[in-house]
Amino acid sequence: MSRIPADETAQPQRPVPPQLDSFDQKILAMLRENARATNVEIAQRVGLSEAPCSRRIRRLEELGVIEGYTARLNPEAVGLGFRAYVTLVLDYITGSTAQQFIDRIGEIPEVVSCYIVSGGYDAILYVAAADSRAYSDIVFYKLRQIPGVKDVRSSFIMRTIKETAGLPLLWGPPPAS
Numbered sequence: 001m002s003r004i005p006a007d008e009t010a011q012p013q014r015p016v017p018p019q020l021d022s023f024d025q026k027i028l029a030m031l032r033e034n035a036r037a038t039n040v041e042i043a044q045r046v047g048l049s050e051a052p053c054s055r056r057i058r059r060l061e062e063l064g065v066i067e068g069y070t071a072r073l074n075p076e077a078v079g080l081g082f083r084a085y086v087t088l089v090l091d092y093i094t095g096s097t098a099q100q101f102i103d104r105i106g107e108i109p110e111v112v113s114c115y116i117v118s119g120g121y122d123a124i125l126y127v128a129a130a131d132s133r134a135y136s137d138i139v140f141y142k143l144r145q146i147p148g149v150k151d152v153r154s155s156f157i158m159r160t161i162k163e164t165a166g167l168p169l170l171w172g173p174p175p176a177s
Contacts, residue, residue, distance in 0.1 A: 019063060023048060025171055027056055028065070032166045035069045072165055080110075080128040082135050083157040086143070087121040091150035104146045110138050121153075 020028070026046040030037055037045075043053035060066045075081050090101065105114045105125070113126045125143075129135040135154075143152050 020065070020171075024056060024060060024065075025169065027053065027060065029169055031057075031066065031069075032169065075128055079130050082129045082131050084127050084129075084135060084154045085157070086125040086127050086139075086155075087151075087153045088123040088125065088143070088149055089120075089151035090122040090148045092148055093122070097148040100147050101149075104142075108138065108142050110134075110142075 023046055027042060030042050030045055039050055039054050039057070042057070043050045046053065048056070057066070075083060090097070101123075105111055105123075110127050110129050111125050112128050115124050116122065117124050127135065127138060129138055139152055139154070143149060
């Protein structure tokens with residue numbers, strides 16, 4: 001029986017985007033964990049002095065790697081505990097109806113996110129509402145009024161099992177603290 005060297009059986013490491021070195025990766029991991037961390041805290045944890053750390057964060061923002069900083073809100077605490085994923089099928093799509101769809105979806109504050117997808121649906125929305133009546137009004141008086149929307153189907157969130165604050169950082173083991 002031949003033995004396979006350990007490094008040949010290990011899963012391949014995902015490539016790191018070329019502009020991100022190990023300090024950048026550590027900074028991103030730290031900010032993902034706590035976006036309110038001060039520059040001093042980040043610099044200490046990643047092993048840089050404050051000025052280079054600040055420059056790196058600014059560079060990551062300018063490159064578009066960091067798109068912004070937000071607070072995660074508890075839906076029930078802000079009165080939006082009725083949440084659903086909504087699939088839409090569009091009847092016809094032209095340049096003008098596509099732009100109308102984009103504009104109208106952008107005007108509906110309860111639509112938290114919208115994705116154009118492949119498969120049996122044309123779009124998937126994440127919608128937050130106060131209750132079932134408010135959700136029903138969103139569907140009938142907003143979504144179904146968008147030109148070209150043929151079918152609206154809803155899957156209501158009954159319980160959240162996992163919800164992370166950001167994207168997974170897949171370039172290797174997490175940086176040591």
